[in-house]
Amino acid sequence: MDLYDCIHKRRDTRHFTKDEVPEEVLLKALDAAHAAPSVGLTEPWRFLIVKSQEKKRDIKALFDDSNKRAKLGINNDKQHKLYSSLKLEAIEETPLGIALFCDHGMLEGFTIGTIGNSSTLEWSCACAVQNLWLSLTEQGYGAGWVSIMDYEKFEGLFDVPDTWQSLGYMCVGKPATDYGGEPMLQKENWKRRSEKPYIEYV
Numbered sequence: 001m002d003l004y005d006c007i008h009k010r011r012d013t014r015h016f017t018k019d020e021v022p023e024e025v026l027l028k029a030l031d032a033a034h035a036a037p038s039v040g041l042t043e044p045w046r047f048l049i050v051k052s053q054e055k056k057r058d059i060k061a062l063f064d065d066s067n068k069r070a071k072l073g074i075n076n077d078k079q080h081k082l083y084s085s086l087k088l089e090a091i092e093e094t095p096l097g098i099a100l101f102c103d104h105g106m107l108e109g110f111t112i113g114t115i116g117n118s119s120t121l122e123w124s125c126a127c128a129v130q131n132l133w134l135s136l137t138e139q140g141y142g143a144g145w146v147s148i149m150d151y152e153k154f155e156g157l158f159d160v161p162d163t164w165q166s167l168g169y170m171c172v173g174k175p176a177t178d179y180g181g182e183p184m185l186q187k188e189n190w191k192r193r194s195e196k197p198y199i200e201y202v
Contacts, residue, residue, distance in 0.1 A: 001138045010133055013142035014087040014184060016173035020095045025139050026172070032135035038124035040112035045128040046101040046164055053092070058157050059099075059169055060091040062149040070148060086188055089146045094173035098143075099154075100129060105163030125167055132170075142175040 001009075030047060038044060050056060067088065074080040091097060102125045107114060114120055133143055151166040179187045186192050 006134050006138050009178065009181075010137045011142060011175065011179060012184060013144045013171075013173075013175045014090055015176040016090050016094050016142070016171070017176050018095075019174035021141060021172055021174070025136070025141055026096070028139065029132045029135040029141075033128040033132035036124065036128035036131045038127070039114055039120040040106075042106040042111055042114075042121060042124065044103045044106045044121045045125045046103050046160070047132075048099040048101070048158060048160075050097040050099055050169075051095070055157065056092045056097065059097070059146075059149070059154070060089070062153055062157075063089050063091060063146060066149045082188070082190060086185070086190065088148060090144055090171040090173070091146065091169070094144075094171040096172050098132075098170045098172060099158060100125070100167040100170060101155075101160060101164040102167055103161070103164050105161060122165075122167065129167075129170075136172065141173065143173075144171040145169075146171060 026049070033045060033047070034043070036045070050059070071080060071083060074083055102122050104121060106121065129145075136143055145168055147168040149169070151168075154169070155164065155166045183193055
């Protein structure tokens with residue numbers, strides 16, 4: 001698949017088939033993630049592969065709780081109804097998930113590029129996640145990033161070091177649809193993608 005085709009075909013997927021994710025597909029995607037650039041060559045990304053249904057139920061419970069609170073913040077009845085109809089996760093439906101973390105322990109020594117701006121660690125992790133996502137897309141698989149949850153409670157579900165900051169959870173599987181070649185939220189009339197990026201020359 002051409003790189004630019006892959007970029008435009010990548011979807012934040014919520015609808016999956018019941019197909020398993022072959023180990024070689026997962027490992028290739030994780031290898032692509034690890035090839036990402038990172039500030040000061042810190043490589044702060046940490047991926048925990050979740051296959052346990054019990055763990056998925058715990059994660060789903062956190063999502064449900066946060067999603068209920070999110071709905072309370074919507075005052076417009078029409079918007080509330082539309083939001084309630086959206087499928088925003090597939091935690092228990094996909095064969096596996098990936099818990100995403102950023103290891104801030106990488107800052108314990110002097111780290112090039114982080115003075116005055118430690119958030120560059122999270123930016124590095126974002127690059128790794130995008131690489132992973134594109135690799136899955138190129139291989140005919142997909143992912144959905146679940147960010148609606150209490151991250152502190154999410155971290156408590158795993159035995160991880162205190163320096164690990166949660167970035168969310170990805171549902172990984174075989175997409176059941178490409179949403180007509182457009183973002184799901186656009187297809188569901190929640191919001192439309194901008195026709196072009198904001199650019200200004202200064």
